[in-house]
Amino acid sequence: MRIGVLGAGQLGRMLALAGYPLAKTFVFYDMSGSPSAGLGEVIIDRDGQYLDDFISRVDRVTYEFEHLPVDVAERIAKEKPVHPCPRALQVCQNREMEKTLFGELGIPTPEWKIADSAESLQAAAEALGCPVVAKSNTEGYDGKGQAVLRSPEEAAAAWQSIGHSRLIVEKFVDFRREVSIIAVRAEDGELAFYPMAENAHHEGILRYSIAPAPKLEKHVQEDAERYIKALLNELDYVGVLTLELFETAEGLVANEMAPRVHNSGHWTIEGAMTSQFENHIRAVSGHPLGNTAPRGVSCMINIIAEHGDIERILELPYAHVHLYNKGERPGRKLGHVTVLADSYEELVWRVKNCAQFLPGCPEFDSTLTARG
């Protein structure tokens, strides 16, 4: 079976690495000119002139990023199965639609309002109570197209700086920590859930994911599974879905979903019986799902901007290095390291030891290192 992947970055690369042992081959289709997948054919197509060629050469299609045009996915879906379905893309590209769907399915979100002018932004900030965060309703990602309002008076400046005609305004969530759940749904509706991860961001970029999330109460995992299950079934979704959440004193609050394998699931390559990548390929190909049970405890550390002293990390008996074969650049994800351990105590020490070889890596700060 030949799988077409829209996008040719590191997620596509890791999908291919997981798919070859299942006798899949891969064709990557990218609309920009910087593929990093490196295994399989790559079609670079800025103008869409090779799309038919791409479609004709593959059996099924998936994607590794959610900011591709929905009409491209819909056009492909008329000829070949596209998993996940184009509707999942559509929902992810529109924060209002996403939050509305969450609400309909009983998935808690921060309180939110829509603003379509500086005045309505100010009114929303007043109604919700500051601080609030205003985000462009479409097109924004990685913290772009956003502004924090400490008071309603900042509305005019925020409106101008974001420069979009429709914003979503969210009340700040007082959270204990950021977490995520990754789940997978097969063509026949079979479901599997990974244990949740605790995620630490720095300057808007994921730095650490610890899984299974330490000190997680069982009912919290169950809540997250119930939420993501509702999404998977509602969307008649096939493949891996990620739901990013805040853990608060009142329970989980959903932040956003990603209709794909996710950085907070890279730990599954060595840290789970079946990786998120293999499970996505299994689902997209119509196979039964693999076991999502963890193998020990893991922490994924992203390699950002600079590679650091990889040779020293390769010497660590508990570290697994994954490089994406990309050039160094500020803020760029160049690879990740998964640290394995049998206990969280051991994990903390190992992660700190590993992180010292990664320049610019923020101090490991998690539920595990918090005092008291």
Added chain:
Amino acid sequence: MRIGVLGAGQLGRMLALAGYPLAKTFVFYDMSGSPSAGLGEVIIDRDGQYLDDFISRVDRVTYEFEHLPVDVAERIAKEKPVHPCPRALQVCQNREMEKTLFGELGIPTPEWKIADSAESLQAAAEALGCPVVAKSNTEGYDGKGQAVLRSPEEAAAAWQSIGHSRLIVEKFVDFRREVSIIAVRAEDGELAFYPMAENAHHEGILRYSIAPAPKLEKHVQEDAERYIKALLNELDYVGVLTLELFETAEGLVANEMAPRVHNSGHWTIEGAMTSQFENHIRAVSGHPLGNTAPRGVSCMINIIAEHGDIERILELPYAHVHLYNKGERPGRKLGHVTVLADSYEELVWRVKNCAQFLPGCPEFDSTLTARG
């Protein structure tokens, strides 16, 4: 770093799968026309006319089979580093040279003699005591070019059937089981040893490898490590080396070595902290070695001739499927399944459950299932 691989079968494929996460890329060079590697460029070159092109495009060279012409390896070694060294190839292609080296290094072998005529074959059989096995000294592998002599009188017929001018004649070894040890040596001489595997063959083909080998006494592992260490250091070897042995009442007896990653080490992909494939790539590339410690207990089951009911195997929560994307053919290795468990008791049950979906798979018969 771009690594050139001589040979493009499943071992090359699994080397590439392990090498991409270390930012390596691959070019396969094959003298036959049936590559199965499928990830990376493949140069098919029956006449050697593209060898210079191959050499010019890679930084380092390794190989996935030991029956390639030594002069090709030597020619490449004049321009680019070749790991393992061509001398290792030479030794493996000549049973007399191999057994002589074993003897010099204090590695026990079956008693053996050379025969260069039907008469000297008969004399060797008489001197060693039948049964003996006669093998062509060069060019034989996978049980070809061999004959068993139950009595010296069978010498003339055996000589004729083998049809080689120089044979090695070995006394039969009364062994408890077949085992192997896989080790790796880095460019700086660093060494790492995997726990030994117990191997079960059927019709001359490996069917099951259990690792760590059950009921193995510590001193047996130590003996094997001493033997393979002597070989690695003597050959100034870089990469993974495999030594196949018989376990007897008197200790280990060496059968043969393979200067490469080995089928009896496929369990290391999920069953060890670092796979044999990654460790070979690390060594060949000049990196430090990875941790060879096992993760639980494993059994590798080869998929031979027919794929069987792979969908059912994919449903098993403890099985890892590796397909080589090859067509079905009698005796052909099409893939393997690694079964993981936390105990040998659990492993036996799981292996039996898995093997039922593989047609022609012989009954699981090992130290674990032996009575008494």
